[in-house]
Amino acid sequence: MRQQRDGRKARGDKRRQEIIEATLRVIERDGVAGVTHRTVAAEAGVPTTSTTYHFSSLNDLLIATLISCAQDMATEVYWMIDRARSRGSRGADEVAALLAAALGPHRGRTMAEYELYLLAARRPELRPAARRWLDVLTSMVRPDDLVALRAFLAGIDGLLIQGLIDDEPPKADELRPVVDHLLQPR
């Protein structure tokens, strides 16, 4: 009978997920360079060999982390666009607030996302996962809006990356004019 999951597999999957989450925390803290079997295991509170058992190599661990991360990112940006639309001409406020949050409280997470993003540039097998959130958004708009959306999303990426090397995170007020400029139709 398969009504009940295999207890062993259930615990295995749970630990697997915990390892992935620990990996993301390590990347937020120390970057991709800080990801080793030992640091991840310590962060997750499991023995070192546990990470090698569940992920056949460090590469697989990074791939799994990127996929998990991209999934979250896609849904997050999806709802951001959705809320911004519902606010009509005040959509720029919504976007600027989210950018400010990504560069302030969630700065580590934002850095982690872009590091994984760049990792995908070097490893073709990671690219579909990294592209997913872009594809999700592309499917949201009418085809004739595509150029405007591409320009807008590119601007978002640029503002985030440039914001990461500011000495102190830019406030929503500083970002709003630029976001507004990016959103304005022509």
Next chain:
Amino acid sequence: MRQQRDGRKARGDKRRQEIIEATLRVIERDGVAGVTHRTVAAEAGVPTTSTTYHFSSLNDLLIATLISCAQDMATEVYWMIDRARSRGSRGADEVAALLAAALGPHRGRTMAEYELYLLAARRPELRPAARRWLDVLTSMVRPDDLVALRAFLAGIDGLLIQGLIDDEPPKADELRPVVDHLLQPR
């Protein structure tokens, strides 16, 4: 007398520069993660200890490489903007062509630049160097154009980063409409 440079220092500076250039080649090929004293030394054709002598730590080597890299980048983008301006409404063609080149023939170099860029996000001492090219461009425009320039530069960054995870580099023709959209005044 100081008419003639110290022969020893002259050779030292030359080797120092060769090591920096070798470091950039290593980053282009294997990423920042591939930078070790040994790989850089092998790339430069010098003994391992030579890199530790000229750079007190691996960190210093990366800093020096970023500074050198940012310098080149600033001048390159400076002239791009200059040429684009001189072509008036056809400026988008110039920009799109440069982006296509950055994502095609110079893909490794572009990846290296953004990896160093992200490194600056984690190390405050690197940020002034990483920001330099942004500052140079900011000083090129009238203050009232600042928002438009910020949006444009952010869009450029976004297009480059997104182009890095495409399975094959986007052509200038595909980039031109988006660049044109970013350049259009409102």
Next chain:
DNA sequence: CATGTTGTGGGACGATCGTTCAGGTACCTT
């Protein structure tokens, strides 16, 4: 020529790395 300075490079040290292995435990199937 003597002395100090600067660059060169071979060798080695301890630390950390990814990964493997073998023995053990917990659970499911029959």
Next chain:
DNA sequence: AAGGTACCTGAACGATCGTCCCACAACATG
């Protein structure tokens, strides 16, 4: 109860890492 499967983990291996040390050569300075 027996056997198979899936998960767990301590110990260890060889490789590679950053860095240091020291002897030496090249050059400048007195």
